[in-house]
Amino acid sequence: MNTSTSNKPRMSRNSKLTLCAAVLGLALLFVFDGMFDRFTMQIFKLCAINIILALSLNLINGFTGLFSLGHAGFMAVGAYTCAILTMSPEQKEVNYVLQPIAPWLSSVYLPFLPSLLIAGLLAGFIGWLLGVISLRLRDDYLAIATLGFSEIIRVILTNASTVTNGALGLKGLPRFTTMWWAWGSAVVITLFLVLLIKSSYGRAFKSIRDNEIAAESMGVDVFGMKVLSFTISSFLAGIAGGLLAHYLTTIDPKQFIFLKTFDILLIVVLGGVGSITGSVVAAIVVTIAMEALRFLDGPLNLGFMMTNGVPGLRMVFFSALLMVVVIYRQQGLMGKSEFSWDALSSIGLLPRRGARCEKGGKQ
Amino acid sequence: MDFQTFLQQFVNALSLGSLYALIAIGYTMVYGILRLINFAHGDIFMVGGYLAFYGASAFLMPWWMAVIVAIALTTVFGVGLERVAYRPLRDSPRISIMISAIGASFLIENLAIVLFDARPKAFPVPEFFARNLVWGGVHIASVSLVIPVVTAIILAFLLWMVHRTRIGMAMRAVSTDIEASRLMAIDVNRIVSITFAIGSALAAIGGILWALKYPRLEPLMGIMPGLKCFIAAVIGGIGSIAGAVLGGLLLGIIELMTVAFLPELTGYKDAFAFVLLIVVLLVKPTGLLGKNQGEKV
Numbered sequence: 168m169n170t171s172t173s174n175k176p177r178m179s180r181n182s183k184l185t186l187c188a189a190v191l192g193l194a195l196l197f198v199f200d201g202m203f204d205r206f207t208m209q210i211f212k213l214c215a216i217n218i219i220l221a222l223s224l225n226l227i228n229g230f231t232g233l234f235s236l237g238h239a240g241f242m243a244v245g246a247y248t249c250a251i252l253t254m255s256p257e258q259k260e261v262n263y264v265l266q267p268i269a270p271w272l273s274s275v276y277l278p279f280l281p282s283l284l285i286a287g288l289l290a291g292f293i294g295w296l297l298g299v300i301s302l303r304l305r306d307d308y309l310a311i312a313t314l315g316f317s318e319i320i321r322v323i324l325t326n327a328s329t330v331t332n333g334a335l336g337l338k339g340l341p342r343f344t345t346m347w348w349a350w351g352s353a354v355v356i357t358l359f360l361v362l363l364i365k366s367s368y369g370r371a372f373k374s375i376r377d378n379e380i381a382a383e384s385m386g387v388d389v390f391g392m393k394v395l396s397f398t399i400s401s402f403l404a405g406i407a408g409g410l411l412a413h414y415l416t417t418i419d420p421k422q423f424i425f426l427k428t429f430d431i432l433l434i435v436v437l438g439g440v441g442s443i444t445g446s447v448v449a450a451i452v453v454t455i456a457m458e459a460l461r462f463l464d465g466p467l468n469l470g471f472m473m474t475n476g477v478p479g480l481r482m483v484f485f486s487a488l489l490m491v492v493v494i495y496r497q498q499g500l501m502g503k504s505e506f507s508w509d510a511l512s513s514i515g516l517l518p519r520r521g522a523r524c525e526k527g528g529k530q
Numbered sequence: 531m532d533f534q535t536f537l538q539q540f541v542n543a544l545s546l547g548s549l550y551a552l553i554a555i556g557y558t559m560v561y562g563i564l565r566l567i568n569f570a571h572g573d574i575f576m577v578g579g580y581l582a583f584y585g586a587s588a589f590l591m592p593w594w595m596a597v598i599v600a601i602a603l604t605t606v607f608g609v610g611l612e613r614v615a616y617r618p619l620r621d622s623p624r625i626s627i628m629i630s631a632i633g634a635s636f637l638i639e640n641l642a643i644v645l646f647d648a649r650p651k652a653f654p655v656p657e658f659f660a661r662n663l664v665w666g667g668v669h670i671a672s673v674s675l676v677i678p679v680v681t682a683i684i685l686a687f688l689l690w691m692v693h694r695t696r697i698g699m700a701m702r703a704v705s706t707d708i709e710a711s712r713l714m715a716i717d718v719n720r721i722v723s724i725t726f727a728i729g730s731a732l733a734a735i736g737g738i739l740w741a742l743k744y745p746r747l748e749p750l751m752g753i754m755p756g757l758k759c760f761i762a763a764v765i766g767g768i769g770s771i772a773g774a775v776l777g778g779l780l781l782g783i784i785e786l787m788t789v790a791f792l793p794e795l796t797g798y799k800d801a802f803a804f805v806l807l808i809v810v811l812l813v814k815p816t817g818l819l820g821k822n823q824g825e826k827v
Contacts, residue, residue: 234625236632304811306624307567311760312811315804318757326797429636436629479643486637493630494618 181508184517200346208346209414214454215349216410219356221434221446223403228432229441229503230364231396232376234310236428237297240317241401243324243423244293245286245408250337250418251275251330252282262337266328279343283409290405291398293320298397302390317425324420336419337412344414352410356403360443363399372396376441433489438500445501453485460484534667539790540783545674547782548681549743553736553759554766554774555688556729562705562769563725565624569631570611571733572756573638576749578604578734579653579741580646586654593656601734608730609723611638617719635756642749653745673742680739681775684732688771697724705769754800761807767820776818781806 199211220238227235251259255276259268267273277285301312324331331337363369371392374382383389412418438449463480492499504510511517553575560568581603585596615634619627659673692698703711704721712718740755741747758781766777781803789796810817 228625232625234628300812301808304815307565307628308764308811308815310628311567311757311764312808314757315761315807319801319804322798322801426636429632432629432632440625477644479640479648482640483637483644486633486640489633490615490630490637493626493633494615497622497626 184508196346196350210454210458212344212346212349212414214451215346215353216344216407216414217431217434217450217454218353218447219403219407219410220431221438221450222356222360222443223400223407224428224431225435225438225440225443225446226360226363226372226403227396227400228435229439229446230369230376231372231393232379233302233393233397234306235313235397235400236310236425236432237313237317237401238404238431239423239425239427240313240320241290241294241404242408242411242427243317243320243420244290245405246412246418246423247324247331247337247408248289248405249279249282249286249409250340250412252277252285253279253341253343253413254337258339262335262339263329263332265333265335268332269329272330279341279348279413283406286409287402287406290408291402294401294404295394295398297401298394302393302397314425314428317423317428321420321423324423331420334420336417336421338417340413340416340418342413342416344410349410349414352406356406357443357447364443368392368395433485436489436499437492439498439502439504441503442499442501442505444504444506445499449500457481457485535790537666538668539786541668541670541674543783543786544779545677545743545782546786547779548678549736549739549778550755550759550762550782551775551778552677552681552684552732552739553755554762554778555684555771556732556736557760558763558766558768558771558774559688559701559725560729561763563701563722564616564620564627566616566627567631567760568729569628569635569756570615570638571729571760572752572754573635573642574604574608574611574730574752575733575737575740575756576642576747576752577607577638578730578737579747579751580642580651581734582738582741583651583653583747593654597738600738601731604734604737605727605731608726608733611730612722612726617722639749639753646747646749648749651747653741653747655742655745659742671743673739677739677743680735684735685771685775688728692771697721701725758803761803764807764817765810767817770817770819773817773819 200208203211220242224235224238227233251272252275254262256274259273262268297313297316301309301316304312325334327333364372371382371387374385374387375389375392379389415422434449434453435446437453438445438447460481463484464478508517553571556571556574557568560566560571578600581600582596585591585599586593589596591599611634615630616627619630655673659671659676661672663670663672663675692701700711700716700721701724703714703716704718708718711721736755736759737752740751759778762777762781763774764777765780766773766775768774784806785799785802788802789799
């Protein structure tokens with residue numbers, strides 16, 4: 168209290184640093200947007216989408232301690248909703264070849280932002296519905312039930328041809344997910360989750376994770392909080408799905424098999440189950456590594472021999488990495504801890520608190 | 531639908547259900563002892579099928595020998611998997627073990643894509659299993675008769691083993707309380723290994739029978755049967771061997787009969803199991819034959 172009042176006219180060191188970092192980040196985005204070629208930009212955008220996905224899965228798995236494997240389903244709902252709403256009537260006619268689109272959908276045509284929000288809301292609503300049904304289950308039963316839901320959603324998407332165009336999927340979606348959309352959403356969602364976790368809701372989530380019975384006896388509405396966390400998580404997954412649809416510009420139900428959930432789970436586990444920083448860092452690292460390690464699938468020169476291309480070797484690497492992390496370093500990269508400027512000072516990367524803040528902030 | 535079609539569908543359902551039952555037993559035994567969904571079980575099933583394929587087509591073994599070798603190797607594989615992926619996490623939170631199981635399943639699938647090639651392979655079906663029998667207008671592939679017989683024999687053997695032998699008694703003790711059974715001088719690790727050996731052998735038998743029934747091998751072929759059989763185990767009451775068989779049969783019958791009666795639902799076939807699972811979990815979470823376990827604080 169005292170220290171903050173004595174510095175009142177000046178901003179605290181940490182807010183200054185945060186401001187510096189934000190300006191730096193914005194400047195970097197500008198530079199990247201002009202500098203990178205299209206391929207690099209695509210990966211850069213995918214990083215942002217994966218951040219949202221990892222954070223939303225981490226909210227339910229890491230912070231609320233509910234093991235849900237249904238993420239691919241919510242993404243699919245978001246992706247399809249957003250795609251159908253933003254397609255122009257002509258495009259719909261081109262896409263729905265086998266069976267015409269349902270009449271009530273054929274003339275719906277919305278801009279990107281409302282479509283994205285509706286996509287999120289619909290995914291959130293379905294998440295709420297499934298949460299109310301299934302959150303009475305726990306641990307592995309919940310995992311298998313949510314996995315089941317995501318598969319049911321996929322089967323419905325494959326079969327409801329008049330709405331989703333069935334197994335053919337939707338093609339030629341407008342490329343709305345620019346870098347500003349992708350990173351803008353990622354930043355907003357990250358900030359939202361940081362605030363959520365710090366709020367009383369966040370503390371309630373964590374108390375459920377740490378000990379459900381104790382939380383209940385302290386007056387936490389356990390079931391309500393679980394449903395809330397599940398709903399927010401599916402809302403965010405829906406948003407990410409919508410962004411993904413307009414990033415890929417082609418979607419079909421096969422993209423959303425539950426193996427997709429495993430990819431996100433990989434990021435969450437590597438980053439640390441229960442750490443926002445961990446998820447953000449791991450999402451960026453894993454997305455870039457997935458591209459950087461593409462050479463593993465092609466012909467390899469091992470020095471003493473040449474292998475022909477072995478497609479799939481890359482995924483072997485990642486799944487082996489997941490196993491190694493779970494067995495030898497369960498806390499992942501960050502455990503449950505978060506990034507803070509003070510932590511940086513304590514490992515000597517920044518001057519100690521109280522010392523004068525140098526310009527530039529970041530190392 | 532006339533009676534003959536019904537009978538035909540029923541025979542098909544019985545054989546599919548017995549196959550589900552066979553794989554579900556593996557899930558239920560592992561779950562009963564370790565409280566662990568062995569996500570990799572479906573992949574062990576796939577490995578069994580592939581090993582039999584390579585035995586028969588690459589090493590030119592007679593089919594019975596290929597089958598025996600494949601079962602033996604898959605058993606070793608399953609026990610090894612438990613040693614590497616599950617044993618180090620025995621005392622960790624359940625979520626960690628489950629992530630490890632998912633990771634193991636992921637790893638085996640990707641390794642299979644690299645080693646076995648992602649393109650589907652045709653499984654060589656021996657003459658004996660491919661024969662088509664016609665009884666009163668009902669067509670039965672002989673493998674469809676073999677499957678229920680194999681399942682019945684294995685069920686009888688397991689029930690005998692679990693209820694009448696020392697190892698079975700130890701298994702039941704471990705599944706009731708690991709700590710207490712350790713105090714009673716039961717070698718828990720040995721019992722877990724034996725359970726995994728039995729489970730993996732059953733998965734291998736299931737995989738081979740599956741390949742005989744649907745002669746097409748793919749690295750990801752274990753995922754759907756694996757999930758469905760886990761569901762069968764839950765429906766029957768996880769931890770109960772008879773329950774697994776009941777659940778498997780029920781699932782097979784419901785799946786095929788629904789499609790037979792309501793052909794317009796064919797596209798939704800893969801979702802039936804999940805819907806059934808959710809209904810059972812909500813109405814009777816312990817399954818049809820499961821015992822109710824109180825929650826421990």
